[in-house]
Amino acid sequence: MQKFARSRFVDSRFERLNMCSRGVAMLRKSPVLMTAIVRNYTKLLAEEINPNMKKLEYAVRGPIVQRALEIEKVLRRRQKGEKKAFDSVIKCNIGDCHSAGQSPISFLRDVVAVASNNKLMDSPLIPYDAKERAKRFLASTGGSVGAYSQSTGVEIVREDVAAYIKERDGIEAISDDIFLSSGASEAVKFILELVSTTKEGNQRAGVMVPIPQYPLYSATLSEFNNYQIGYYLEEDKGWGLNVQEMERVLSEAKKQCIPRAIVIINPGNPTGQVLNRSDIEAVIHFAHRHNLLLIADEVYQHNIYAANRKFHSFKRVLHDIGEPISSELQLASMMSASKGFMGECGFRGGYCELVNFDPQVKAELYKCLSSRLCPSTLGQLILDVVVNPPREGEPSFQSFNAEKSTILASLRKKAKLVETLFNELPGFECQPVMGAMYAFPRLDLPEKALEAAKEKKMPLDTFYVTELLEKTGVCVVPGTGFGQKPGTYHFR
Amino acid sequence: MQKFARSRFVDSRFERLNMCSRGVAMLRKSPVLMTAIVRNYTKLLAEEINPNMKKLEYAVRGPIVQRALEIEKVLRRRQKGEKKAFDSVIKCNIGDCHSAGQSPISFLRDVVAVASNNKLMDSPLIPYDAKERAKRFLASTGGSVGAYSQSTGVEIVREDVAAYIKERDGIEAISDDIFLSSGASEAVKFILELVSTTKEGNQRAGVMVPIPQYPLYSATLSEFNNYQIGYYLEEDKGWGLNVQEMERVLSEAKKQCIPRAIVIINPGNPTGQVLNRSDIEAVIHFAHRHNLLLIADEVYQHNIYAANRKFHSFKRVLHDIGEPISSELQLASMMSASKGFMGECGFRGGYCELVNFDPQVKAELYKCLSSRLCPSTLGQLILDVVVNPPREGEPSFQSFNAEKSTILASLRKKAKLVETLFNELPGFECQPVMGAMYAFPRLDLPEKALEAAKEKKMPLDTFYVTELLEKTGVCVVPGTGFGQKPGTYHFR
Numbered sequence: 001m002q003k004f005a006r007s008r009f010v011d012s013r014f015e016r017l018n019m020c021s022r023g024v025a026m027l028r029k030s031p032v033l034m035t036a037i038v039r040n041y042t043k044l045l046a047e048e049i050n051p052n053m054k055k056l057e058y059a060v061r062g063p064i065v066q067r068a069l070e071i072e073k074v075l076r077r078r079q080k081g082e083k084k085a086f087d088s089v090i091k092c093n094i095g096d097c098h099s100a101g102q103s104p105i106s107f108l109r110d111v112v113a114v115a116s117n118n119k120l121m122d123s124p125l126i127p128y129d130a131k132e133r134a135k136r137f138l139a140s141t142g143g144s145v146g147a148y149s150q151s152t153g154v155e156i157v158r159e160d161v162a163a164y165i166k167e168r169d170g171i172e173a174i175s176d177d178i179f180l181s182s183g184a185s186e187a188v189k190f191i192l193e194l195v196s197t198t199k200e201g202n203q204r205a206g207v208m209v210p211i212p213q214y215p216l217y218s219a220t221l222s223e224f225n226n227y228q229i230g231y232y233l234e235e236d237k238g239w240g241l242n243v244q245e246m247e248r249v250l251s252e253a254k255k256q257c258i259p260r261a262i263v264i265i266n267p268g269n270p271t272g273q274v275l276n277r278s279d280i281e282a283v284i285h286f287a288h289r290h291n292l293l294l295i296a297d298e299v300y301q302h303n304i305y306a307a308n309r310k311f312h313s314f315k316r317v318l319h320d321i322g323e324p325i326s327s328e329l330q331l332a333s334m335m336s337a338s339k340g341f342m343g344e345c346g347f348r349g350g351y352c353e354l355v356n357f358d359p360q361v362k363a364e365l366y367k368c369l370s371s372r373l374c375p376s377t378l379g380q381l382i383l384d385v386v387v388n389p390p391r392e393g394e395p396s397f398q399s400f401n402a403e404k405s406t407i408l409a410s411l412r413k414k415a416k417l418v419e420t421l422f423n424e425l426p427g428f429e430c431q432p433v434m435g436a437m438y439a440f441p442r443l444d445l446p447e448k449a450l451e452a453a454k455e456k457k458m459p460l461d462t463f464y465v466t467e468l469l470e471k472t473g474v475c476v477v478p479g480t481g482f483g484q485k486p487g488t489y490h491f492r
Numbered sequence: 493m494q495k496f497a498r499s500r501f502v503d504s505r506f507e508r509l510n511m512c513s514r515g516v517a518m519l520r521k522s523p524v525l526m527t528a529i530v531r532n533y534t535k536l537l538a539e540e541i542n543p544n545m546k547k548l549e550y551a552v553r554g555p556i557v558q559r560a561l562e563i564e565k566v567l568r569r570r571q572k573g574e575k576k577a578f579d580s581v582i583k584c585n586i587g588d589c590h591s592a593g594q595s596p597i598s599f600l601r602d603v604v605a606v607a608s609n610n611k612l613m614d615s616p617l618i619p620y621d622a623k624e625r626a627k628r629f630l631a632s633t634g635g636s637v638g639a640y641s642q643s644t645g646v647e648i649v650r651e652d653v654a655a656y657i658k659e660r661d662g663i664e665a666i667s668d669d670i671f672l673s674s675g676a677s678e679a680v681k682f683i684l685e686l687v688s689t690t691k692e693g694n695q696r697a698g699v700m701v702p703i704p705q706y707p708l709y710s711a712t713l714s715e716f717n718n719y720q721i722g723y724y725l726e727e728d729k730g731w732g733l734n735v736q737e738m739e740r741v742l743s744e745a746k747k748q749c750i751p752r753a754i755v756i757i758n759p760g761n762p763t764g765q766v767l768n769r770s771d772i773e774a775v776i777h778f779a780h781r782h783n784l785l786l787i788a789d790e791v792y793q794h795n796i797y798a799a800n801r802k803f804h805s806f807k808r809v810l811h812d813i814g815e816p817i818s819s820e821l822q823l824a825s826m827m828s829a830s831k832g833f834m835g836e837c838g839f840r841g842g843y844c845e846l847v848n849f850d851p852q853v854k855a856e857l858y859k860c861l862s863s864r865l866c867p868s869t870l871g872q873l874i875l876d877v878v879v880n881p882p883r884e885g886e887p888s889f890q891s892f893n894a895e896k897s898t899i900l901a902s903l904r905k906k907a908k909l910v911e912t913l914f915n916e917l918p919g920f921e922c923q924p925v926m927g928a929m930y931a932f933p934r935l936d937l938p939e940k941a942l943e944a945a946k947e948k949k950m951p952l953d954t955f956y957v958t959e960l961l962e963k964t965g966v967c968v969v970p971g972t973g974f975g976q977k978p979g980t981y982h983f984r
Contacts, residue, residue: 041820042783044752046852050688050716054856058863069642099634106611113609116870117601125611142591146836150561182674182840185865196542198717219863224542225690260536291534328533344638346869348674360538364546371550371711373677376868377838378608 055222059215059481064465065093068475086473093475095269095437097343102410105342105403107396108385111137112347112378116145129394137381145377151370153180153351154377157384161335161351164387168301169316177354179366180383182375183345184299184336187352189220191295191332194365195260196224206257208250208292212440212482212490214269227257232485235442238431239271241279243286250290261293262286264314267300267435270482270492272415274309274434280317288329296333299350302340305412306434315355331355337383339437341407349379349386411437440479443489461489547714551707551973556957557585560967578965585967585984587761587929589835594902597834597895599888600877603629604839604870608637621886629873637869643862645672645843646869649876653843656879660793661808669846671858672875674867675837676791676828679844681712683787683824686857687752688716698749700742700784704932704974704982706761719749724977727934730923731763733771735778742782753785754778756806759792759927762974762984764907766801766926772809780821788825791842794832797904798926807847823847829875831929833899841871841878903929932971935981953981 046054068089075087091099098104110130114120115137140156141147152158158175165173181187197205204227209217211230221228231246233239241264250259264283266275275283287294296314304311314333319326337349354362374380389404390396415433422430422441430441443464453463461478469475479490538546560581567579583591590596602619606612607626632648633639644650650667657665673679689697696719701709703722713720723738725731733756742751756775758767767775779786788806796803806825811818829841846854866872881896882888907925914922914933922933935956945955953970961967971982 041780041817043820043822043848043850044687044785044853045850046856048689049686049853049856050690052690053686053860056860056863058859062862094640096634096640097638098636099639104636104638109609113605113612116608117605119598119617120605120612123615123617125615141838142588144590144596144838146589146596146834146838147591148586148588148837182868183865185863189864194541194545195536197540198542198544216863223860223863288533293536325533328535330535342638345640345865346633346636346638348866348868356535358535358537361536361541364538364541367550368545368548368715370554371548371677371708371715372681373675373837374840376674376840376871378870379868 052223052225056219057215057222057481058219059477062477062481064462064469064475064477065091067466068093068469071469071473084473085471089469089473089475091475093477095339095343096345097407097437098345102343102407103403104344105400105407107390107400107403108342108344108382110396111385112381115381116378127395129390129396133385134381137384141377145381147377149180149374149377149380151372151374152366153178153375154380154384157380157387158351160384160388161353165313165315165353169313169319171316171319173315173353177357177362178351179354179369180375180380181334181350181352182348182372182379183338184297184334184350184352185216186348186372186375187332187334187350188216188295188297189223190365190368191261191293191352192217192220192226193224193368194361195293196226197258198225200225202256202258204257205261206253206259207295208246208253208259208262210263210265210268210271212270212479212484212492213263214265214297215481217263218483226260227253229253229257229259230483233268233271233273235431235485235488238434239268239273239440241275241283243282246283246286259290259292261295263295263297265297266314267303267311269297269300269436270438270440270477271431272433272436272438272440273431274304274306274311276309277312277317280312280314281321284314284318284321284325284329288325293330293332296331298333299336299339300436301335302408303411303437304435305415306432309434311435315353318355328356330357332357337379337386340386341404341411342382342386343407344382347379347382348376349381349383350375351383351387415439438492440482440490440492443491445489459489461491464489465491544715544717548711549707549714549973550711551969554969554973556954556961556967556969557583559958560585560961563961563965576965577963581961581965581967583967585969587831587835588837589899589929590837594835594899595895596836597892597899599882599892599895600834600836600874602888603877604873607873608870619887621882621888625877626873629876633869637873639869641672641866641869641872643864643866644858645670645867646872646876649872649879650843652876652880653845657805657807657845661805661811663808663811665807665845669849669854671844671846671861672867672872673826673842673844674840674864674871675830676789676826676842676844677708678840678864678867679824679826679842680708680787680789681715682857682860683753683785683844684709684712684718685716685860686853687785688718689750690717692717694748694750696749697753698745698751699787700738700745700751700754702755702757702760702763704762704971704976704984705755706757706789707973709755710975719745721745721749721751722975725760725763725765727923727977727980730926731760731765731932733767733775735774738775738778751782751784753787755787755789757789758806759795759803761789761792761928762930762932762969763923764925764928764930764932765923766796766798766803768801769804769809772804772806773813776806776810776813776817776821780817785822785824788823790825791828791831792928793827794900795903795929796927797907798924801926803927807845810847820848822849824849829871829878832878833896833903834874834878835899836874839871839874840868841873841875842867843875843879907931930984932974932982932984935983937981951981953983956981957983 111133115134158178162173162175206227208229338345418439419433422428428441453460476491602622603625650670654665654667698719700721830837910931911925914920945952968983
């Protein structure tokens with residue numbers, strides 16, 4: 001090679017022809033292949049990549065957010081040309097408590113620090129019970145948070161999750177039905193991948209999702225080529241469910257796909273509603289009647305603000321409905337360390353409980369989990385403390401609860417504030433924010449705004465949030481990213 | 493609902509019929525749908541799930557490992573009936589340094605602890621430079637490791653990765669070409685998903701992988717329905733590459749698929765070879781000549797033991813080959829915090845550098861990264877310190893290097909020991925372990941062993957590793973999980 005270094009081009013051609021004399025001799029006999037070796041290298045182009053990936057859209061981190069990041073860069077570098085009336089961007093595009101100034105719960109971080117650094121085991125800075133948690137975790141993970149865990153997650157964490165569910169619902173939970181995931185998102189992806197038929201046309205798997213929905217669902221349905229069956233939530237009824245609407249869309253969708261699952265987000269994202277018990281019962285009966293796997297996104301189960309609502313888990317309501325439904329309906333329920341009072345998004349801790357799954361299907365799913373090796377061990381540890389918080393009598397019991405209450409009270413206050421504010425502002429209408437972390441106000445803007453949006457060739461909501469970002473530095477996500485009834489405009 | 497509580501079954505049937513009178517009226521007109529509402533609930537069965545997930549196999553965590561976990565449980569509970577001649581299982585199935593007793597590098601853990609727990613900022617236990625690292629990281633991530641990062645990863649980490657690559661290769665690297673991932677595995681999955689055509693038959697994307705290979709590749713190819721084009725490594729030449737063999741299999745595979753990518757693992761897993769420069773050049777020319785995207789799994793780049801070999805990055809060799817190849821060939825190179833001297837598998841830190849990718853393809857890929865939100869922030873932080881270790885003059889410079897050298901020396905010693913030992917033992921033959929963390933010895937067992945395996949209806953290697961596990965508690969993975977030339981038997 002070296003002797004041809006003067007001309008790399010000649011060199012490479014030489015190399016091509018010389019490298020594999022047998023291969024070339026064979027190729028010479030075939031003019032088609034011969035053309036192949038002398039033509040230029042062709043890159044993989046966007047037209048040729050996985051078409052499902054091309055379809056995928058994820059509004060929470062979409063173009064508006066990209067623009068917000070650009071503005072941030074400009075502000076940081078104080079570039080000329082682009083002057084703004086604000087000096088930082090307020091990112092309301094995503095439920096990210098810590099970046100919005102919420103402090104982490106001290107005990108969670110005490111456990112993480114001592115588990116990851118052995119020399120803190122003797123430090124008076126770390127309370128005794130945090131050290132005990134860390135020791136227990138390390139004893140079950142090869143002595144280091146740097147070791148891989150089992151693919152489904154550390155055994156004691158799954159046992160603690162089962163105990164948490166049992167305490168929450170008053171009914172048995174089994175650690176083997178629980179797998180840990182990188183946030184709840186990864187669990188959702190695995191379940192939506194599992195139900196995919198990988199076929200085309202009306203042989204695709206259909207999955208019902210609420211409209212508006214959290215865009216993880218639409219994105220992942222695209223990724224695995226599932227057919228999205230959107231069912232509208234009833235805005236005027238506080239974003240409640242409407243089973244008639246569900247029946248209607250399902251019946252129509254049957255020509256397009258093989259319906260396999262239904263997604264319910266409770267408390268709602270982006271809509272902030274908390275389902276009442278009868279709505280949950282109705283959905284369970286609906287899913288059972290249509291042979292659907294029920295995917296219950298319950299990551300906001302700690303975020304309930306409305307005085308007249310409480311969180312009912314799908315698992316508990318399913319149990320109460322009784323046989324045969326309670327032992328038949330397949331349910332996958334997700335929970336996360338990213339939301340609630342902890343807001344530890346960056347740790348990527350989450351779990352999924354599988355109820356009534358066929359054992360072989362569960363085995364196939366768990367087999368597939370193994371190729372991602374394991375979720376982050378510290379994410380598993382954070383989740384462990386969330387589901388197994390300090391108990392009465394333990395040194396950190398009081399401080400843990402005090403910090404938790406303060407955060408939840410603050411979130412409750414903000415929820416009320418946002419709701420009230422939007423309903424007082426002309427041009428906005430906002431349903432009660434009963435839970436979760438979002439409001440999804442409806443825009444009722446004057447004709448002039450509609451015309452201005454039309455002129456910029458944008459839907460009204462996109463136009464509004466773009467103007468909001470450019471003029472005030474507040475970044476929110478337009479309703480089009482979540483879906484909304486035609487002719488209505490919102491943002492989250 | 494409550495009034496029907498005495499008979500839940502009647503209740504559920506009543507509910508079904510009563511819930512949605514309009515829906516039922518409509519359904520009554522349709523006998524087919526009517527049947528649907530009275531028949532029993534049908535669960536999703538294993539036959540119906542995503543067929544790609546069914547195909548997926550991942551030997552490193554396969555049946556042998558499941559059996560090892562069972563034995564561990566038995567040993568822990570000292571159950572009767574199953575007596576073993578050992579009191580613990582030695583898990584050699586996976587490259588998991590910490591669970592095998594390797595200590596973490598102190599500085600890495602100092603940075604993690606202080607970044608995750610603010611009160612350590614004043615502690616004398618944590619060195620000054622670790623605090624500075626943590627502050628710098630926190631300043632770029634919303635002040636908390638509990639916040640989400642950008643989907644592609646924290647900007648300063650990607651900049652540090654670019655600087656690391658520049659230092660390693662002596663050529664420019666751009667942070668925007670780098671995305672962070674949950675270990676290298678997630679990056680590999682994204683790239684193999686990207687090249688998938690999602691089509692069937694000979695329209696599937698073909699990906700060349702070495703045989704033996706790391707089973708992540710075969711598993712992920714199944715997951716995205718890509719066609720695996722295996723090319724044999726030359727065992728007798730220290731598991732070297734053979735371009736003639738590559739040409740042969742590629743030419744044959746063209747009837748079965750659309751070849752799109754080639755995977756090279758260097759240093760090799762499970763084979764432990766380190767490619768010499770001319771082999772790398774040959775592969776680059778091969779990939780270029782056949783329009784293949786080159787996936788370079790370079791996670792063991794710090795694990796080089798053979799005195800006569802050094803690590804050559806594909807990016808550097810590509811650069812040296814010169815135009816037009818150097819600015820045409822698409823290369824994706826992966827690196828991880830799980831291997832090397834750090835072995836921090838549990839943190840799930842990794843990166844991928846994209847070279848010569850079409851900008852639109854890169855944009856599509858980065859869009860898709862957003863739906864997983866972000867990799868674990870502490871995984872990103874660990875990776876950051878790995879690529880940007882303490883520099884001369886910093887307080888932790890010496891201790892960091894001393895610990896790193898000790899670990900690498902120990903790994904080098906073990907590599908030599910394993911190689912020598914197997915070559916001295918009758919019935920084994922082991923190629924030089926030049927790098928990575930594995931030996932892949934060949935079994936040359938007497939006829940009697942073959943007969944015993946046949947009797948148990950197992951391939952010889954599976955039989956051997958099963959016996960090894962049951963009799964000695966040592967868990968290794970049979971060669972069948974990685975692939976091997978027919979008639980040869982190995983284990984890792």
